Amino acid sequence: MEGSMFYWICWSFWVYLTFFLNKQNPYRFKLAASILIVIILSTIHFGIGNTEVYASGLFIFILTFISYSKEKLRAIIYFFICSYIVGIAYVTFHLFEIFDPVWIIIKKEWMMGILLGYLAILLQKTLRGRLxxxxxxxxxxxxxxxxILxxxxxxxxxxxxxxxDVCALISFLLVGWSFFENAGTIFQNHFNYTGKAKQKSS
Incomplete structure (x- = not known):
């Protein structure tokens, strides 16, 4: 059922941000409010010619521009380049799905999520930038x-x-990848510290 993955992931993020994340975190309220607004707007849509546009997607689009508007010019230019690359990859995947669907060996949401998530990891170093x-x-x-259609x-x-669904899945994968990246750094620092402590004691 379309939308089920989106609701599960978004509500999970919202619950974590609202009840478990440190209340001193400066991004806590903004992220929780943004997710809640996206959920509310997910059923609202309007027509432009023969095309339907959902308010949630438009809100996400505007929100990303606002988030980067205060960055330096160089960072904004790089952001647009990276976004354009992701956009082209997104369209290419859909076109291949139409003209040659045989190569889609797993569920398309997961395949697209993994490919675009990996592309974002290559293009940006921070979780915020990737998202x-x-x-x-x-x-x-x-x-x-x-x-095109x-x-x-x-x-x-x-x-x-x-x-x-695709956006929620990619966000989930990127958050999970960021967790493992940070976990690796923490473990590495811990083992280096214990190793140095043993050397000093000996």
């Missing part, structure tokens, strides 16, 4: 894909549940 380029780039891809008179809904 922003994925969310912005996939929405760019949604608009471009809808434009409109030339062949195929209906398409921008930012619908299928898109939200």
């Amino acid at each position: 922003l380029i994925v969310l912005n780039g996939t929405m760019q891809g949604e608009f471009l894909y809808a434009l 409109s030339k062949y008179h195929f209906p398409y809904s921008i930012g619908a549940y299928a898109y939200l």
